[in-house]
Amino acid sequence: MTETVTNLWSIPLLLIIPILTAIVVNFLYGKVKAIRVVAILSSLALFAIAVISPYGYHWFTGQPAVLLNGGYTYSVQIFAWRLSLELYFGYMQQIMIAVMSLLLIFVVAISTKVMSKNMGTYIGLIFLIYMSSAAIIMVNDFYHLWIAVEIGSLLVAGLVAASGESISQKAALKYTFFSAISGAGLAIALALILGITGYPNVSDAIVSMHINNIQGMQGILYVAFGFLVLSWIYAGGLAPIHPLKSDVYGASFPHATVMLQTQSKLMLVAIGLIILRVFGTLPFAKEVMLGISVITMMVGVVMALLQTDFRWTLAYLIISHSGLVTVGISLGTISGIIGGMFQAINDVLYMSILLLCCEAIYYYGKGTSIKSVSGMAKKAPWLAFAAVVGAFAASGIPPFNGFQSEIILIQASLASGLPEVAVVILMVSVTTFIALFKSIYCIFLKADSTPETEQAQSRQGSIPVPKVLYLSLGVLIVLVVLIGVYPQLATDFLNDAAIKVVSMPWVP
Amino acid sequence: MGSIDSLYDKVKRYLLGFNRGKAYSSSMSGYMSGELQTLVFIMVLAAFFRLFTIPLGIVLVIGVVAAFLYFTPIIVAMERENSSDLNRVLFWVVIYFAVIMAITLWGL
Amino acid sequence: MIELTLQLLSFIAAGLLVVIGLGGMLFLDNLIKKIIAFTLLSDGVNLALVSLGYVEGGIVPILEPGSSYLNFPNEAALIFGPGIVLTNIVIGVSTTAILIALTMVLYRRYGTLKASKVLKGERK
Numbered sequence: 001m002t003e004t005v006t007n008l009w010s011i012p013l014l015l016i017i018p019i020l021t022a023i024v025v026n027f028l029y030g031k032v033k034a035i036r037v038v039a040i041l042s043s044l045a046l047f048a049i050a051v052i053s054p055y056g057y058h059w060f061t062g063q064p065a066v067l068l069n070g071g072y073t074y075s076v077q078i079f080a081w082r083l084s085l086e087l088y089f090g091y092m093q094q095i096m097i098a099v100m101s102l103l104l105i106f107v108v109a110i111s112t113k114v115m116s117k118n119m120g121t122y123i124g125l126i127f128l129i130y131m132s133s134a135a136i137i138m139v140n141d142f143y144h145l146w147i148a149v150e151i152g153s154l155l156v157a158g159l160v161a162a163s164g165e166s167i168s169q170k171a172a173l174k175y176t177f178f179s180a181i182s183g184a185g186l187a188i189a190l191a192l193i194l195g196i197t198g199y200p201n202v203s204d205a206i207v208s209m210h211i212n213n214i215q216g217m218q219g220i221l222y223v224a225f226g227f228l229v230l231s232w233i234y235a236g237g238l239a240p241i242h243p244l245k246s247d248v249y250g251a252s253f254p255h256a257t258v259m260l261q262t263q264s265k266l267m268l269v270a271i272g273l274i275i276l277r278v279f280g281t282l283p284f285a286k287e288v289m290l291g292i293s294v295i296t297m298m299v300g301v302v303m304a305l306l307q308t309d310f311r312w313t314l315a316y317l318i319i320s321h322s323g324l325v326t327v328g329i330s331l332g333t334i335s336g337i338i339g340g341m342f343q344a345i346n347d348v349l350y351m352s353i354l355l356l357c358c359e360a361i362y363y364y365g366k367g368t369s370i371k372s373v374s375g376m377a378k379k380a381p382w383l384a385f386a387a388v389v390g391a392f393a394a395s396g397i398p399p400f401n402g403f404q405s406e407i408i409l410i411q412a413s414l415a416s417g418l419p420e421v422a423v424v425i426l427m428v429s430v431t432t433f434i435a436l437f438k439s440i441y442c443i444f445l446k447a448d449s450t451p452e453t454e455q456a457q458s459r460q461g462s463i464p465v466p467k468v469l470y471l472s473l474g475v476l477i478v479l480v481v482l483i484g485v486y487p488q489l490a491t492d493f494l495n496d497a498a499i500k501v502v503s504m505p506w507v508p
Numbered sequence: 509m510g511s512i513d514s515l516y517d518k519v520k521r522y523l524l525g526f527n528r529g530k531a532y533s534s535s536m537s538g539y540m541s542g543e544l545q546t547l548v549f550i551m552v553l554a555a556f557f558r559l560f561t562i563p564l565g566i567v568l569v570i571g572v573v574a575a576f577l578y579f580t581p582i583i584v585a586m587e588r589e590n591s592s593d594l595n596r597v598l599f600w601v602v603i604y605f606a607v608i609m610a611i612t613l614w615g616l
Numbered sequence: 617m618i619e620l621t622l623q624l625l626s627f628i629a630a631g632l633l634v635v636i637g638l639g640g641m642l643f644l645d646n647l648i649k650k651i652i653a654f655t656l657l658s659d660g661v662n663l664a665l666v667s668l669g670y671v672e673g674g675i676v677p678i679l680e681p682g683s684s685y686l687n688f689p690n691e692a693a694l695i696f697g698p699g700i701v702l703t704n705i706v707i708g709v710s711t712t713a714i715l716i717a718l719t720m721v722l723y724r725r726y727g728t729l730k731a732s733k734v735l736k737g738e739r740k
Contacts, residue, residue, distance in 0.1 A: 173718040240600035243592035
């Protein structure tokens with residue numbers, strides 16, 4: 001597909017359709033079947049748009065770009081000041097939004113089956129989270145970046161609080177307090193970059209910084225960098241915000257966590273790439289990002305080992321694997337960035353398998369604690385199989401997709417002269433295996449009946465597992481194997497973005 | 509009269525002293541693995557300092573092992589510091605950003 | 617000259633508001649006081665953004681009939697800052713609404729507004 005210039009038709013649709021769907025399903029309060037039909041049709045439409053859309057830009061301000069000689073042009077092939085708020089849809093955006101749209105179909109299908117109370121509002125929140133994630137992955141200006149992060153954080157709080165438990169509401173309140181701080185910080189970063197360069201457009205700001213001598217402003221750039229890193233940490237749940245984010249993942253319904261973790265990974269990639277493009281040449285910038293990523297990886301996986309509830313194990317593993325994504329981006333090399341983005345896609349897929357398995361375990365009425373559930377393999381052998389596949393993929397075992405992205409990350413860190421990072425990645429991989437198989441053994445394979453399991457078994461009976469959940473698991477398992485065997489299905493989409501970030505950072 | 513301890517008995521008593529209780533729980537394997545992982549991770553972090561000078565990296569790795577033998581078990585402290593208490597999280601955010609500011613603005 | 621002094625004073629005021637707001641959010645134990653501190657923080661950021669747009673000897677950033685196109689970019693005050701502030705106000709309102717709603721729900725459950733009691737870490 002050749003790149004078109006401004007006013008690409010698909011970019012506004014990817015943002016407007018979720019908003020309209022959220023409004024419509026809210027009006028259809030109480031009409032369960034109508035909500036289900038509207039929601040599934042919208043998510044199918046979004047998937048189709050993501051797959052068939054050509055590549056190009058959308059310039060919100062509508063006017064042409066200004067050439068250096070004062071003339072005007074709509075062509076993006078010629079260098080000119082964009083002077084506009086810009087969204088860009090390219091190869092990387094296509095694969096990320098397509099994967100997110102596929103997951104949206106599954107999440108919407110499952111949640112419309114199992115949620116009865118406030119379904120319209122709940123589905124509306126899910127669609128708005130999709131919209132904020134799509135906006136942030138396409139963004140090429142600081143203004144939209146800030147808005148998408150702010151909207152996304154409020155929606156996350158809403159979706160978590162919708163689970164109704166006390167722990168969910170506490171998690172939502174803590175997360176919103178922190179969003180207040182990081183949102184203000186991001187606005188200050190926006191103000192500082194606007195003050196130094198005069199341009200809200202990322203490409204224009206980068207060119208302005210390269211053309212003008214801003215050596216004396218380096219301190220201000222570092223402050224702006226610090227605030228952007230704060231919002232990056234907050235959006236992705238990196239250390240030290242990881243306890244709040246793990247509460248968010250663990251306290252919401254597992255199918256909602258699928259969308260939440262997808263949003264986090266996309267935000268990590270989008271904000272990380274913008275930080276790299278704008279501040280990549282600042283001394284110590286990449287080192288700071290790398291340090292945060294390495295600490296997140298290990299703290300997340302060690303905390304996952306300590307958990308006795310499958311939901312919370314997965315919550316901390318999502319945090320740890322977010323660190324894996326950002327390690328690749330922080331390395332700042334082409335292979336590192338490809339590895340980081342590829343890890344984000346793979347991570348989203350195999351974590352969704354594990355989260356949907358967790359959701360299914362929940363329906364059997366005994367909770368997800370390893371103390372109260374056992375012997376599930378007899379009742380649900382296909383679920384056990386799916387959980388094992390998800391665990392193998394998460395641990396980076398071939399022929400699953402996790403292996404392909406982790407090997408790229410290890411090779412990138414060795415090529416950068418950082419074997420310690422490769423060691424940490426391997427440790428995370430092995431520890432993920434230990435943490436997941438501890439839970440899978442206890443839940444599925446252990447046959448012992450302790451007083452706790454007998455007490456749990458005498459509780460309320462199970463809810464039927466929706467067939468669409470098994471269908472979703474099947475599709476995700478096929479994808480996980482396919483990408484594991486043919487990684488170029490994904491990496492072909494990511495090469496272009498990685499090369500641009502390293503060699504032409506002013507090009508989105 | 510007292511018994512004469514061999515070196516083996518002294519080492520065994522020292523290691524058994526780490527055992528804080530008699531109960532078994534489903535968290536036991538997780539805590540033990542986590543303790544080992546944390547130690548190795550802190551050693552790897554210390555080894556990162558070889559990027560400045562190699563002797564510094566070696567000294568820090570040895571220092572970490574020595575500190576670990578004195579302060580063990582650290583997994584309990586690790587779990588406590590990673591709790592989601594808002595005040596504790598905000599404390600660590602302030603520490604992180606103080607370190608980041610010190611590193612990035614050093615020399616400006 | 618007086619405009620430059622006023623701009624400096626408004627940046628100082630914005631800085632003070634941000635610091636007081638941030639300090640309140642970090643150190644105060646009452647949830648409602650934390651929310652009020654957030655409002656101060658947000659107002660400080662808004663003031664900084666608006667003050668950023670000052671241009672010495674500048675004109676109102678509206679193209680009037682008959683005015684010169686060539687000098688407009690150099691003379692007009694930066695309008696982007698106040699544009700961001702409008703959005704920030706909306707976001708601040710939404711965030712405050714969510715904070716207050718969740719505080720109310722948790723107050724009903726716990727009977728206290730102390731953040732150290734309500735928001736302490738959960739044992740999972």
